[in-house]
Amino acid sequence: MNKKLLIKINSLDIEPDSIHIDLITQNTPLSSEQFEKLFLNHYNSNILEEIINSLHFLKVNDPKNKKNGIVFCPNCLSKGIAYFKRKWLLTSSIVCCECNSYLMDYCPNCFKHFSYWDTTKKSELVNNSITSCRCGLDISKFSFPLSPTQLEIDYQKYIDFTIENGFNNHTQYSFTYLNTLMFTASMIKKIIKSPKYKKKLNKIYPDLIIDIEVPTNKWTLSERQYLLPIAYYLLDNFPNRIKEVFPKKYNLKKEFGQLPYWFEKELIFR
Ligand SMILES: [Zn+2]
Numbered sequence: 666m667n668k669k670l671l672i673k674i675n676s677l678d679i680e681p682d683s684i685h686i687d688l689i690t691q692n693t694p695l696s697s698e699q700f701e702k703l704f705l706n707h708y709n710s711n712i713l714e715e716i717i718n719s720l721h722f723l724k725v726n727d728p729k730n731k732k733n734g735i736v737f738c739p740n741c742l743s744k745g746i747a748y749f750k751r752k753w754l755l756t757s758s759i760v761c762c763e764c765n766s767y768l769m770d771y772c773p774n775c776f777k778h779f780s781y782w783d784t785t786k787k788s789e790l791v792n793n794s795i796t797s798c799r800c801g802l803d804i805s806k807f808s809f810p811l812s813p814t815q816l817e818i819d820y821q822k823y824i825d826f827t828i829e830n831g832f833n834n835h836t837q838y839s840f841t842y843l844n845t846l847m848f849t850a851s852m853i854k855k856i857i858k859s860p861k862y863k864k865k866l867n868k869i870y871p872d873l874i875i876d877i878e879v880p881t882n883k884w885t886l887s888e889r890q891y892l893l894p895i896a897y898y899l900l901d902n903f904p905n906r907i908k909e910v911f912p913k914k915y916n917l918k919k920e921f922g923q924l925p926y927w928f929e930k931e932l933i934f935r
């Protein structure tokens with residue numbers, strides 16, 4: 666695979682072009698149906714078009730973002746043909762509910778981000794099994810020593826339902842929930858710096874410490890694993906819980922666009 670193709674590999678997560686389709690189908694043990702399902706654009710046929718837009722936003726797809734490795738569930742990789750699942754690409758994915766395991770984006774042996782190619786040499790593909798780290802560890806043989814909390818599992822099940830069905834009990838358009846979730850997570854990060862709001866948050870979450878300085882689209886998996894279930898919990902029982910901690914005045918960053926009416930009418934126009 667040449668360098669030019671590798672640079673484009675991030676947008677390939679969304680939709681493969683014909684060069685990639687040919688190249689990959691010649692080298693994959695997956696059936697063409699299984700292969701097609703690996704790409705984010707496959708969501709298109711099942712759910713609302715708007716969700717695709719939100720997935721683009723939610724996805725960590727900045728190729729220059731060196732902090733993010735490829736996300737995986739070690740246990741899923743040990744079952745049958747190993748492949749990296751489409752849903753692991755989504756920013757909203759933090760645990761695997763089927764395996765009751767945390768997702769990972771680093772090798773538990775050398776602690777480097779897991780990657781298909783060797784970032785120390787320019788764009789050179791790693792030439793062995795897709796489950797082998799450069800240090801030699803087979804990540805599919807690893808089992809994460811901690812299990813996700815009930816809140817994290819509940820969060821992921823809710824998100825998976827939302828994406829699969831295109832709606833949830835907050836909204837009939839799932840993209841508005843996903844956007845609001847990210848917004849809420851970024852607000853938690855911001856308001857915890859103010860003693861007044863920290864106190865309010867600590868009533869719900871005692872001992873909450875948040876030390877995340879990077880913008881939302883650069884959050885690593887561990888930052889998302891920490892913040893998104895908290896945001897989900899605050900949005901649960903809407904609008905009661907979030908009303909307790911949400912400031913009456915705030916500046917909405919452009920990256921979130923327009924917040925949905927169901928959110929604004931309870932929290933902004935009051
Ligand atoms: Zn799994």
Ligand SMILES: [Zn+2]
Nearest residue numbers: 772775798800
């Ligand atoms: Zn390693």
